[in-house]
Amino acid sequence: MLILGLSSAFRPAVCRNNFLSATRPRIAAFSTGPSVGRGLLANVGQKRSLLSAPALLSRSVTTDAHAVTANSSQEAWKRFGITAAAVAGTIIVAEAFLNRDTRDALNPVERSYLHDSFKYTAGGLALTALSARSMFKAGLPYRMMLANPWAVLGVSLLGSIGTMMGVYYTPPEKSTQKHLFWAAFNVCQGATLSPIFFFSPAILARAALYTCGVVGALSYVGATAKNEKYLYMGGPLLAGVTVVALSSIAPMALPLGLRGLAVAEALSIYGGLAVFSGFVLYDTQKILQHGRAVRMGLMAPDPIGEAISLELDMINIFIRMVQVLAMRSDRK
Secondary structure, eight states: OHHHHHHHHTSOGGGHHHHHHHHHHHHHHTOOOHHHHHHHHHHHHHHHHHHTOHHHHHHHHHHHHHHHHHHHHHHHHHHHHHHHHHHHHHHHHHHHHHOSSBOOOOOHHHHHHHHHHHHHHHHHHHHHHHHHHHHHHTTHHHHHHHSOHHHHHHHHHHHHHHHHHHHHHSOTTOHHHHHHHHHHHHHHHHHHHGGGGGSOHHHHHHHHHHHHHHHHHHHHHHHHBOTTSSGGGHHHHHHHHHHHHHHHHHHHHSOOOHHHHHHHHHIIIIIHHHHHHHHHHHHHHHHHHHHHHHHTTSSOOOHHHHHHHHHHHHHHHHHHHHHHHHHHHHHO
16 A cells, blocks of 8 residues: 555546556455465466476477487488488499499309408408497597507507418318407407597498498499409509508607698598508409409419408598598588
8 A cells, every 4th residue: 555655646636546446456466365365376386387397398398309300310311312422423433434444244253252252341340340349338448548559559460460360371171260360350450440439420420431432432343344454553552551551650750840740641541542442443353363263273262361451441441531531520
């Protein structure tokens, strides 16, 4: 009532009745009677329960998340389509420029030998990926970072080269021993590659897709080219891989400046891509040459030994694809 009196004192008399009639319902609403107070408290409680209802909140949040997920999935499918088109275009361009003179259809023995070699390659890469992931979850990369880098490099090289020589020098007749060496080689590769899971899964997935596209295109070119067309590349490729290896080790051993580090990194990444892409052509034709020797009875079939070379080619291309994609994401 005090508020009503103060407000009427500052208004003309003509508006007094209108003001009083307009404010009566509001005064009644703020009455302190027990029944009205209970209704007001019940009203407040109902509104609070409505605001805290989980269904309303979860429904709005779920709708927003669904919209965001739908947009992101559309973008992912769009990128996948662009990447698939780029891979198909790469195969067509590589076939057109590198393989204008094709050979006749493969002999069944050569085709079977090539298929067996790629089957062991796929199985070895799957075993490498599984062992790398499990070792990453077990914390092996953290221990590797705390250890001496030269010791880590020496142990990884010793394990990989030792098991690889075991695969090569074990005759195909000793199938169990050869498979054990092959499995140990892939586990050693997985231990060496386990720190790569520090990168984003999106980068790893794209790098794997690009690697499959490059290797698929080049192996198809090598398989359909004329006999021994790319076997002359063995010597130059060996010299190139030596330069790539030295450029990878140089920053650890030599006090290079910023420009020297940039040059060494470019040689290691882009030079490595070129060299190991050439090795895919060379190794594919070498497998076909060995398949012809198997058909003529000059050597025993050894698809496990052939798969080791292809695995090393694909792993090195994959690592450099990851580096390129990581550098591109850092620049954005």
